[in-house]
Amino acid sequence: MSTLERDPGDGMVQVLDEEGGVVGDVPDLSEEEFVAMYRHMKLARHFDERAVSLQRQGRMGTYPPLSGQEGAQVGSALALAEDDWMIPSYREHGAALVRGLPLKQTLLYWMGDERGSLIPEDANVFTPAVPIASQVPHATGMAWADKLKNDGDTDRAFICYFGDGATSEGDFHEGLNFAGVFDTPNVFFCNNNQWAISVPRERQTASETLAQKAVAYGFEGVQIDGMDPLAVYKATTEALEKAKNPGEGERRPTLIEAVQYRFGAHTTADDPSVYREDEEVEKWKAKDPIPRLERFLRNQGVLDDERVAAVEESVREEVADAIDAAESTVRPDPSSMFEHVFAEQTPEIRRQAEEFARLREEYGDDAFVEE
Amino acid sequence: MSTQEQEATQNLTLVQSVRDALATEMELDDDVLVMGEDVGKNGGVFRATEGLYDEFGENRVIDTPLAESGIIGTAVGMAAMGLKPIPEIQFSGFAYPGFDQIVSHMARLRTRSRSRYTLPMVLRMPYGGGIRAPEHHSESKEAFYTHEAGLKVVMPSTPYDTKGLLISSIRDPDPVVFMEPKLIYRAFRGDVPEGDYEVPIGEAKTRREGSDVSVFTYGAMTRPTLEAAEELAEEGIDAEVVDLRTVSPMDREAIVESFKKTGRACVVHEAPKTGGLAGEITATLQEEALLYQEAPIKRVTGYDVPYPLYALEDYYLPNAARVADGIKEAVEF
Numbered sequence: 001m002s003t004l005e006r007d008p009g010d011g012m013v014q015v016l017d018e019e020g021g022v023v024g025d026v027p028d029l030s031e032e033e034f035v036a037m038y039r040h041m042k043l044a045r046h047f048d049e050r051a052v053s054l055q056r057q058g059r060m061g062t063y064p065p066l067s068g069q070e071g072a073q074v075g076s077a078l079a080l081a082e083d084d085w086m087i088p089s090y091r092e093h094g095a096a097l098v099r100g101l102p103l104k105q106t107l108l109y110w111m112g113d114e115r116g117s118l119i120p121e122d123a124n125v126f127t128p129a130v131p132i133a134s135q136v137p138h139a140t141g142m143a144w145a146d147k148l149k150n151d152g153d154t155d156r157a158f159i160c161y162f163g164d165g166a167t168s169e170g171d172f173h174e175g176l177n178f179a180g181v182f183d184t185p186n187v188f189f190c191n192n193n194q195w196a197i198s199v200p201r202e203r204q205t206a207s208e209t210l211a212q213k214a215v216a217y218g219f220e221g222v223q224i225d226g227m228d229p230l231a232v233y234k235a236t237t238e239a240l241e242k243a244k245n246p247g248e249g250e251r252r253p254t255l256i257e258a259v260q261y262r263f264g265a266h267t268t269a270d271d272p273s274v275y276r277e278d279e280e281v282e283k284w285k286a287k288d289p290i291p292r293l294e295r296f297l298r299n300q301g302v303l304d305d306e307r308v309a310a311v312e313e314s315v316r317e318e319v320a321d322a323i324d325a326a327e328s329t330v331r332p333d334p335s336s337m338f339e340h341v342f343a344e345q346t347p348e349i350r351r352q353a354e355e356f357a358r359l360r361e362e363y364g365d366d367a368f369v370e371e
Numbered sequence: 372m373s374t375q376e377q378e379a380t381q382n383l384t385l386v387q388s389v390r391d392a393l394a395t396e397m398e399l400d401d402d403v404l405v406m407g408e409d410v411g412k413n414g415g416v417f418r419a420t421e422g423l424y425d426e427f428g429e430n431r432v433i434d435t436p437l438a439e440s441g442i443i444g445t446a447v448g449m450a451a452m453g454l455k456p457i458p459e460i461q462f463s464g465f466a467y468p469g470f471d472q473i474v475s476h477m478a479r480l481r482t483r484s485r486s487r488y489t490l491p492m493v494l495r496m497p498y499g500g501g502i503r504a505p506e507h508h509s510e511s512k513e514a515f516y517t518h519e520a521g522l523k524v525v526m527p528s529t530p531y532d533t534k535g536l537l538i539s540s541i542r543d544p545d546p547v548v549f550m551e552p553k554l555i556y557r558a559f560r561g562d563v564p565e566g567d568y569e570v571p572i573g574e575a576k577t578r579r580e581g582s583d584v585s586v587f588t589y590g591a592m593t594r595p596t597l598e599a600a601e602e603l604a605e606e607g608i609d610a611e612v613v614d615l616r617t618v619s620p621m622d623r624e625a626i627v628e629s630f631k632k633t634g635r636a637c638v639v640h641e642a643p644k645t646g647g648l649a650g651e652i653t654a655t656l657q658e659e660a661l662l663y664q665e666a667p668i669k670r671v672t673g674y675d676v677p678y679p680l681y682a683l684e685d686y687y688l689p690n691a692a693r694v695a696d697g698i699k700e701a702v703e704f
Contacts, residue, residue: 118485126451127484131475137441138476141448141456148404148430148454170468174441181436340482341521343489343544346573346620 003235004220004242004254012223012259015230018287020295027234031302035311037078037229038297041070041290043315044094047103048264050319051093051110055268059327063110064091065264068227071289072191072258073161074098075232079240080159087126087139087160091191095161099125103322104329113332114340132196133166136175136188143184143243157243159187159236165196167213168204179253180217185243186253187236188214191226193262194284198275214255226258227289230296261287334360334368379565386556388530388563389419389495392537393457395567397427400455403541406433407442407459416461417497417556439469443494447476450490455541463498463550464507470515477546478521490546493537497553498526499591499641500673500688503681510678511590511642516548517619517651523547523572524619528593530561532616535570543572552591575622577629581611584702585629587652588639589615592689596639599694608702610637618648626652627659634665635701639694644672666704671697 003013015024029037048067054060066073073094080086086099093106100123109116109128119125126142129135139160147154166172167190179186190210194201207213214221224235239254246252261284265272272281297303338345338353345353360368383391397403404427405420411434414421424432435442439460446456460466466473473494480488500509516524525540525547527533533551540547578593579600588596593614600610613629615621630636636656638649649670656668671689679687 114482114485117483119487121487127480127488129476131471134444134471134476137444137472138448138451140441141445141450142452143448144445145449145452145454148449149452152430170438171440171444171471174436174438175444177436177438178441178445340486342481342523343486348620348623 003224003238004222012225013231013235014225014228015234016228016292016296018292020292020299022296024231025234027230027237029233033078034297034300034302035307037074037233038293038303039311039315040074040078040094040098041229041293042311043318044070044074044097045290046315047093047097047106047319047322050323051107052264052268054323060107060111062267062269064267065262066091066094068261068263068284068288069191069193070094071229071293072189072226072232072260075229076159076189076236076258079233079236080157081240083124083156084240085124085126085142085156085158087135087142087158088128089135089161089163089166089191090128090130091163092128092161096125099123101125103319104325107322107326108329111326113329114336115329115332133162133169133171133175136160136162136166136171137178139186139188140175140179140182140184143179143186144182147182147184154185155244157185157187157240159189159240161189161191163196164190164192164194164201164204164210165199166190167210176214176217176253176255180219180251183252187239187243188253188255189236190255190257192257192259195262195266195272195276197266197270209257211255211257217253217255219251219253219255221255221257223257223259226260227287227292229289229293232258334365380562381565382560383530383563384557384560385527385530385533385552386417386419388534388561389537389551390421390423391563392534392541393420394423394426395534396538396541397423397431399567400541402453403455403457404431404433405457405459406435406446408435408437408461410434410459415459417553419459419495419551439465439467440472443469443472443477446492446494447472447480447490450492450546451480451488455491457493457495457541460494460496462504462508463496463512464510466496473516473522473548474519478519481545482521489544491541491544493540493547493549495549495551497556498550499552499554500678500684501554501591503684506680509684511640511673513550513618514642514646514648517621517648521546522619523617524550525572525617526550526552526590527616528552528555528590528614530563532570532576534563535568536572536616538567539569539572542569547572550590554591555594558594570616573617573620573622575625576614576616577611577625578614579610579612581609581633583609583633584611584635584637584698585626585633586610586612586637586639586694586698587615587626587629588612589618590640592639592641595689595691596694598691599698602691602695603698608698610698621648621651623655623659626655630656630660631663634663635704637669637671637694637697637701639671639689639697641673641688643675644670645675647672666701669697669701
């Protein structure tokens, strides 16, 4: 039975248990691919720890940490084919790096520089949205456009990420409803990390699972262990394949609920100790996706102390280089705020830009910039 | 296009010119599609998409689920992928469930993505009162959209302009909110060229030349304003009537030039007074042409009350009598 055909009530899809032992079908990945998965996860974790530290030192603005969610982000992103698209929320730095978004860009964005949003042309990653769930209809529209342009056929799929809180929003419903009605090649990937800032999953819905909401839209929902990168990879691969090549009577879209936990705060602006118990955090830390995959790969003879040390060193270097690059980037030209509003500046925007230029000329930037 | 074809015209109502613009542009560009509730088989509740379903098929004239955020949000995704969707919101008073998509995404995606993504989409919505409609069917809330950077807002007043402006809007690389004056959807007919032509976005049109006072208006209020101007001409007051046609970007130059000529102004719109565009026009004149001013600038607008049910709407909606009174106040100061 395919992973997707399982009833959400059957329990979560799992490949690795918490100790890294094999309890399901291991996806067919090469040794290099397994190591790449491990390295991406280590990179995402180290990047995250450094980003939080930069914020604490006042070197970066508010930042949404991802630690604990590496398995879901990396496992799902690695399942994408080159032409597939990713429509992220604001927390998918780990997934985006797999798709080729440079770490420096992510840092620049959270350092308040609009140029951080410049996604390389060859990375099929949509610009992240901050309002909750609003990217869900965009993802449906993008997939729908692809299908319309190809006369109902498509060989690309569109994965959209959002959290458990997003499933309470109207846009979640509207986006999934349209996807069901128009049978669009979408994979809706819910990172159920248990907390929408301080409000628990139980306060978002009385549904037993989030995956079962898919039933209302006429397509499959599947609940998976989001801290098991191999289960994530497997379920996402199947969902992407179905989006492109649905079987007889199958609908293209899938809702994946990846059950997981964020170890840190929602963003660096909140203190999770106010709303949740340490015991809970410790319980989930035992499910940490990184040691879990590492144990599995050591058991397989793919990783040893030496290889792990080499990965750790290269990851530290890569993050350090990205931080250097981001911090040595000169501030954006202030006049750039008048650009990218319209293809062509309107007369009024032009006038305002001219007035702004005159003010800078007359008073100097020191008169405006707070130190 | 040959001269002969250019001269071929049809006599259309304003809503027929909307349909004509859509059909013309859909014929020319396969990426253009219309979507919304009832736009397909039913041809739209105001018949703005009549016959398009049969002509272009269900993949280009799409009946969607009833969901404003879904309609606008999926159109954002389609436009980002290179289509030119024209979502219709049945009445502007129902746009608010999609407001977040309009202001947070439609208006901002170019900025957010540093121009990697542009949204060549046109959000159509009939606005305004005077048709004896139920609650929430008569609002005139263009100020919401003009206040949002990244949106263009077009409000035509004639069948000719409607077709030309809608074609310009569809061809514009940036998102346009196209607000159609449903009061005059069928109030009169006008000559509309066959084939395609553009009326540029952002340019006002002087509907009546005059020397005593400048009257600035747009959309459905252009008609009662012209009516008032003609009445006052008989009393010896020569009013200039400037139809803005696009409220964002606003043709400030045309507004200021007219005012410099007359030194007096009256602004007419059916939207509520507070926070309305009349305030913006007045402020522009204060900034740009204070020394030309001969009298206080008069605002003739809807009142700052929820749009009344239709038993009272005639008292709410500015008409020629109120406009004439406002013009006289500006002239007789």
